[in-house]
Amino acid sequence: MEYIAIDIGASSGRLIRAHFKGLGGFELEELHRFKNGFENKGGTDYWNFNHLVNEILKGLEKVKQAGITECYVGIDTWGVDYGLLDKAGNLISDPVSYRDSRTQNAIADFAKKMSLETLYEKTGIQLQPFNTVFQLFVEDQAKLAQADKLLLMPDLLGYIFTGNAVTEKTNASTMQLLNLKTRKWDQDILDVVGVSEDLFPTITEPGQILGELQAEKFSDYDLPKAKFITIASHDTASAVVGTPAHGEDWAYISSGTWSLMGVEIPEGISTQKAFDSNFTNEWGVQGTIRFLKNIMGMWLIQEVARMQEYQYSFPELAELASQEEPFQQFVDVNDARFLNPANMIEALQAYCRETNQKVPQTPGELARCVYDNLALCYAVELENLEKITGRKINKLHIVGGGSNNKMLNQLTADVCEIEVEAGPGEATAIGNLMVQIIATHGYGTLEQAREDIRNCVELEAYCPQTSETVSQALTEFKSFINKKQLV
Numbered sequence: 001m002e003y004i005a006i007d008i009g010a011s012s013g014r015l016i017r018a019h020f021k022g023l024g025g026f027e028l029e030e031l032h033r034f035k036n037g038f039e040n041k042g043g044t045d046y047w048n049f050n051h052l053v054n055e056i057l058k059g060l061e062k063v064k065q066a067g068i069t070e071c072y073v074g075i076d077t078w079g080v081d082y083g084l085l086d087k088a089g090n091l092i093s094d095p096v097s098y099r100d101s102r103t104q105n106a107i108a109d110f111a112k113k114m115s116l117e118t119l120y121e122k123t124g125i126q127l128q129p130f131n132t133v134f135q136l137f138v139e140d141q142a143k144l145a146q147a148d149k150l151l152l153m154p155d156l157l158g159y160i161f162t163g164n165a166v167t168e169k170t171n172a173s174t175m176q177l178l179n180l181k182t183r184k185w186d187q188d189i190l191d192v193v194g195v196s197e198d199l200f201p202t203i204t205e206p207g208q209i210l211g212e213l214q215a216e217k218f219s220d221y222d223l224p225k226a227k228f229i230t231i232a233s234h235d236t237a238s239a240v241v242g243t244p245a246h247g248e249d250w251a252y253i254s255s256g257t258w259s260l261m262g263v264e265i266p267e268g269i270s271t272q273k274a275f276d277s278n279f280t281n282e283w284g285v286q287g288t289i290r291f292l293k294n295i296m297g298m299w300l301i302q303e304v305a306r307m308q309e310y311q312y313s314f315p316e317l318a319e320l321a322s323q324e325e326p327f328q329q330f331v332d333v334n335d336a337r338f339l340n341p342a343n344m345i346e347a348l349q350a351y352c353r354e355t356n357q358k359v360p361q362t363p364g365e366l367a368r369c370v371y372d373n374l375a376l377c378y379a380v381e382l383e384n385l386e387k388i389t390g391r392k393i394n395k396l397h398i399v400g401g402g403s404n405n406k407m408l409n410q411l412t413a414d415v416c417e418i419e420v421e422a423g424p425g426e427a428t429a430i431g432n433l434m435v436q437i438i439a440t441h442g443y444g445t446l447e448q449a450r451e452d453i454r455n456c457v458e459l460e461a462y463c464p465q466t467s468e469t470v471s472q473a474l475t476e477f478k479s480f481i482n483k484k485q486l487v
């Protein structure tokens with residue numbers, strides 16, 4: 001049987017085909033790739049939803065052109081963003097991007113109505129200004145009054161193609177509206193936000209059949225017969241499924257626009273230490289919890305490259321960085337100023353001036369600054385992860401597009417003093433596909449699926465190379481961050 005993963009990130013999307021050959025292997029082929037990004041209209045950053053729909057349809061046409069007349073399809077995207085439908089089932093407006101400035105003061109304003117400690121204790125979700133709870137808190141009241149249903153991005157796309165509306169749970173957990181213990185909508189939080197539980201379609205498990213593609217709605221396209229499955233539709237949930245790990249002594253970094261560092265655990269952790277360290281409990285497949293920390297990630301280098309009008313490719317920037325002196329400045333990569341600055345280079349430089357550090361100027365210095373501080377941040381959060389969970393982590397899996405960055409992989413191994421295994425680069429799409437195959441009785445468990453991933457994809461190991469320079473930089477970085485937090 002043929003399976004198609006529709007995997008859409010904040011900067012690009014792709015359709016990837018998997019030919020499942022039974023237990024023991026699968027073959028992957030990328031059939032379509034396209035760009036994604038938000039656009040500012042009238043002072044608000046929106047996703048171009050019709051663009052996503054049209055690109056998916058183009059991709060499905062290529063599926064048919066490849067000789068695939070019948071297939072299963074799953075959709076994953078980033079989390080927290082949503083579309084509002086009116087009573088007729090029409091989209092009221094393009095979805096607003098989580099990087100829009102409308103939630104800039106939302107956390108502080110929300111805290112006047114419910115303590116942030118209570119919000120965390122209820123949901124186990126880390127505080128991020130762009131979480132759905134805060135987006136809804138500042139949502140246009142006229143739109144909310146008109147809205148009959150709210151659908152997260154992958155569910156919204158699934159609805160457009162099948163006519164069936166659901167709320168897939170791995171993505172729904174990122175909204176900070178669901179109770180960690182009851183696994184239901186938390187009425188106290190809904191009351192603060194001012195919405196009813198009726199706004200949300202039924203919560204569904206990953207691996208459920210959503211419905212058939214309504215090809216008649218898209219008569220301009222020559223489409224295959226496709227059956228959609230609600231997979232682990234949050235891209236990180238799919239990436240964790242696609243992580244070729246075994247045992248319990250491992251952690252992961254899903255490295256893309258964001259770096260998501262965490263472990264897979266059976267029960268959530270919403271302790272004071274977890275709250276203070278701003279870790280999150282997102283729901284995974286087969287009853288698991290993704291206990292993780294959001295780190296700003298490759299967004300930093302993506303924006304540095306964009307500000308240089310892409311004069312250098314990412315491998316070229318990594319090569320330039322490798323020629324620079326390491327650890328010339330310390331930067332809190334999760335500082336709010338880096339979420340969506342007008343100019344990332346100027347934002348990094350201003351940060352260094354304000355903290356009386358050497359200001360990076362050249363492309364190599366800027367890239368070195370980003371990579372050094374990502375690795376240092378990873379080391380700090382890995383230490384927090386071990387303390388909070390009580391687990392000793394012996395291997396760090398780096399998956400996603402960022403796993404192709406050999407320099408950062410080795411730097412991470414060195415700074416974290418841990419063995420790193422990099423790959424697969426398409427972990428999210430692979431995880432998407434694995435849930436489809438599990439749902440249609442190809443695999444029985446995650447362990448079986450991950451065993452096949454290890455056998456079918458190319459992985460690269462990085463052993464830590466410790467040095468006094470690295471150890472001293474990490475000590476100084478921790479001191480810098482602690483002082484900054486006390487200010």
